[in-house]
Amino acid sequence: MTQGQRRSIDEVTDRTDQIIGATTDALAASAPALADELLAMGEDVLVAWLEAKGQVPTAELSEGFRLLAMHRQAARGNPTFNACRETCREVVFHHNLIRLAPQDAQTPRHIRLGAMVVRHLALFVGGKLQADGLGDFCCSSRPIRQGEATDLKTEAI
Amino acid sequence: MMADKKYKKVAYYPGCALESSGHAYNASTKAVGKELGLELVELDNWNCCGAMEVKNIDPKIQTYLSARNLSIAEDMGFDTVMAPCNGCYHNLKKAEYDLSHDDKSVEVNARLSGKAGHNTYEPGKVETIHALDWLKEAVGEEEIARRVKNSLKGMKIANYYGCMYTRPRHIFPEKDKGPGTESTAKPHFMDDILAAAGAENVEFPLKTACCGGAHALSDSDTSTKLVLNILTTAEACGAEVIATECPTCHTGLEMHQIRAEKVLGRKTNVKILYFTQLLGMALGLSANKVAVQENFSDSRKFLKEKGLG
Numbered sequence: 001m002t003q004g005q006r007r008s009i010d011e012v013t014d015r016t017d018q019i020i021g022a023t024t025d026a027l028a029a030s031a032p033a034l035a036d037e038l039l040a041m042g043e044d045v046l047v048a049w050l051e052a053k054g055q056v057p058t059a060e061l062s063e064g065f066r067l068l069a070m071h072r073q074a075a076r077g078n079p080t081f082n083a084c085r086e087t088c089r090e091v092v093f094h095h096n097l098i099r100l101a102p103q104d105a106q107t108p109r110h111i112r113l114g115a116m117v118v119r120h121l122a123l124f125v126g127g128k129l130q131a132d133g134l135g136d137f138c139c140s141s142r143p144i145r146q147g148e149a150t151d152l153k154t155e156a157i
Numbered sequence: 158m159m160a161d162k163k164y165k166k167v168a169y170y171p172g173c174a175l176e177s178s179g180h181a182y183n184a185s186t187k188a189v190g191k192e193l194g195l196e197l198v199e200l201d202n203w204n205c206c207g208a209m210e211v212k213n214i215d216p217k218i219q220t221y222l223s224a225r226n227l228s229i230a231e232d233m234g235f236d237t238v239m240a241p242c243n244g245c246y247h248n249l250k251k252a253e254y255d256l257s258h259d260d261k262s263v264e265v266n267a268r269l270s271g272k273a274g275h276n277t278y279e280p281g282k283v284e285t286i287h288a289l290d291w292l293k294e295a296v297g298e299e300e301i302a303r304r305v306k307n308s309l310k311g312m313k314i315a316n317y318y319g320c321m322y323t324r325p326r327h328i329f330p331e332k333d334k335g336p337g338t339e340s341t342a343k344p345h346f347m348d349d350i351l352a353a354a355g356a357e358n359v360e361f362p363l364k365t366a367c368c369g370g371a372h373a374l375s376d377s378d379t380s381t382k383l384v385l386n387i388l389t390t391a392e393a394c395g396a397e398v399i400a401t402e403c404p405t406c407h408t409g410l411e412m413h414q415i416r417a418e419k420v421l422g423r424k425t426n427v428k429i430l431y432f433t434q435l436l437g438m439a440l441g442l443s444a445n446k447v448a449v450q451e452n453f454s455d456s457r458k459f460l461k462e463k464g465l466g
Contacts, residue, residue, distance in 0.1 A: 020393075083320045083367045086342060090362040109393075116390040117362050123386060124367050127379035 009048055009126040012041045016119040020112050027108035035098035038114045039067060042091040042121055046070040049081075049125050065092050084124050090117045164286065164295035168235035169197035170226055172245035173205050179242065179404025181448035185433035186241050186288055188447055192440050193296050193304065197239065200229045206240075206248040209371055216255075217265040223252035224266050227285070228278035241288035241433075243321040243403035247328070249285040254328040256280040287322065288433065289346040289402055290339070298353035306441035307465055308355030314435070315361040315396035315427075316347040317387065319406040323365055347402055347432050354439035359394040363387050369413075370405045377413075381420060384413035388425040397459070400432040407431060411453040428456040438465040 007015065019027070019034065027034065043066055050057040050070060062069035071088045075081040094114030098107055175183035190197050203226050205211070207219025227249060230238040240246040255262040257280040270277040286294075292301070323329065323341035332339045339346050344365065348358045368387060369380030387410065391399050401407040410429045418424045430452065437447035444450070444466025449457060460466040 079325055082324055085324075086365045087363070087367075089342065094362070112393060113362055113390065116386060116393060120363055120366050120383065120386045120390070123379065123382050124369075127369065127376065127383065130376065130379065 006047065007041060007044045009045055009122050009129070012045055012122040013119055013126075015041060016115040016122070019115040020119075024108040027111045028103075031098050031102035031107050031111060034111050035095045035102075035114070038098075038111070038118050039065075039091060039095040041118050042067045042088065043070065045118075045122050045125050046074060046088075049074055049129065052129055063092075067092060084121055087117060087121045087124065090114075091121060162295050162297065164195075164237060164239070164291050166196040166198065167286070167291065167295075168230040168233060168238040168283075169199045170203055170206075170230075170238050170240045170245060170249070171199065172203075172240060172242045173208070174242050174244070174404035174408075178408045181451040182241060182404050182407065182431045182433060184451070185431055185437050185447035188442055189292070189433050189437045189440065192437065192442060193292075193300075195291070195295050198233065198235070200226060200238070201233065203229060206245045208244055208248070212248070217262055218269075219248060220252045220255045220262045221266045221269045223248045224256060224278040225270065225273070225275065227252065227283045228270065228276045230283045231278065232276060235283065237284045237286060239286050239288060239291045241402070242405070243287075243319050244405055246285060246287045247321040247324075250328040252278075253280050253283075253285060287402070289322075289350065292350055292436070293346050298349055301350060301353040301436070301440075302355075305354050305439050307439055309351060309435060309439050309463075309465075310355040310357075312356050312398060312435075312463055313359050313396050314351055314356045314398045314400050315359050315391035315394055316344075316351065316364055316400050316432070317361070317368075317391070317406060317410070318344045318347065318364050319370075319401075319403045320365055320367045322403065347400060351400060351432060351435060354436055356400075356435070359391075359396045361391060361394050361396065363390050368406050368409045370409045377416065378420075380409060381413045381416045384410055385417040385421065385423055385425070388414055388417070388427055389423075391427050392425060396427055398428045398430055398435070398456075400430060400435055402432050408453070414454060428459050429454050430456060 046067060047057045050073060058069050058073045060069045062072055067088055071085060094110055094117060097110050098114065101107060171183050187197060204222055206226065207222040211222060212219040227238065240249055256266060267277045323344055326341045329341065332341050352358055366387060367383060369383035399410060407429060414425055434447040434449055438444060444457060444460055449466060
């Protein structure tokens with residue numbers, strides 16, 4: 001599904017801002033292309049994460065979507081990444097919603113909301129990348145000092 | 158009918174946040190329970206659930222800390238403990254899961270319980286529920302609708318659950334069991350309860366998205382951007398109010414709403430209220446009784462315009 005040039009996370013947030021601010025007529029006129037672009041930007045965000053973690057982003061599909069396959073790849077062994085599981089699914093949902101009825105009067109609104117969801121994914125992953133040195137960016141994170149955990153400290157108590 | 162419902166009397170674990178920044182949630186939860194004839198019995202001498210901090214250093218100690226609270230509930234004769242905070246709810250559920258599936262957790266819990274001199278909690282003895290489960294099961298939408306005195310009719314609400322209410326899915330075996338159960342992908346219990354109180358729930362695609370709560374202080378800019386996106390998306394969905402059910406999310410939304418205006422020059426008008434505050438006012442309680450005055454964001458004028466409080 002990925003098409004065109006790959007975008008950085010900052011470029012994704014800039015582009016989603018443009019889409020959110022576009023006129024209703026402009027969004028309606030290119031709804032199918034924007035649906036694909038939003039999905040591609042979601043993929044770009046996860047590619048950036050996987051590459052930063054030294055992984056080769058999968059080309060496989062999950063439920064028909066590379067975005068969902070890459071999310072599963074990123075969450076494997078890193079459960080904190082599941083914090084954006086539903087966000088990825090919302091990106092797919094909005095893509096399908098727009099693609100299913102591009103002429104619908106509600107489609108420009110769905111495009112804007114889809115762009116906001118993609119922006120959230122970009123902010124979340126961008127934040128995780130920035131905060132890497134602080135430990136996982138997550139309320140349910142793994143131990144910061146994984147190797148030291150449990151035995152020594154519980155024994156000390 | 159009410160007589161057939163479970164959870165009418167449960168052990169109550171407020172957790173640390175509800176005694177500090179989330180005091181309004183504590184007050185409104187108790188007020189709603191009292192108004193609906195439900196009994197909450199606070200755990201004696203409860204301790205922190207381990208929150209994020211202990212878990213980040215040693216998850217087995219966090220499991221023990223949560224298990225101690227469950228053992229207290231058992232000692233007090235309860236088989237159900239209600240935790241309104243998503244973090245506490247998550248940690249107690251995680252402790253239950255770990256003690257059922259991880260021998261090392263069982264061993265550490267037994268050892269620390271013995272040293273502390275209290276009963277060792279064994280999984281399966283106490284069920285942990287959230288405030289949403291409590292109200293949905295103990296009262297239900299039909300009874301709530303019958304008890305409403307000041308309908309939330311016309312109030313457009315985006316229900317925000319945060320990311321810990323449904324995650325990780327394996328520690329919530331009761332969810333995703335079909336009609337009537339909670340969904341981890343699209344949670345709806347808060348939507349159901351507030352709809353019963355008359356609210357008009359909007360479709361909100363970020364209802365389980367991360368609010369950046371974990372890095373609210375260490376990386377404020379990221380948290381502010383995430384919260385701002387949640388607020389602007391809620392407004393784009395037509396919401397006047399974001400209803401919350403977690404003190405960390407609630408405080409984060411309120412504080413970063415203010416910070417977004419100060420630092421980024423982005424003002425949003427959506428109001429942020431605990432679902433228990435909204436439900437309480439719908440049941441006829443005053444704004445003060447559900448502690449609206451304790452919120453950082455000022456929604457009193459808005460609530461008066463809506464005929465509430």
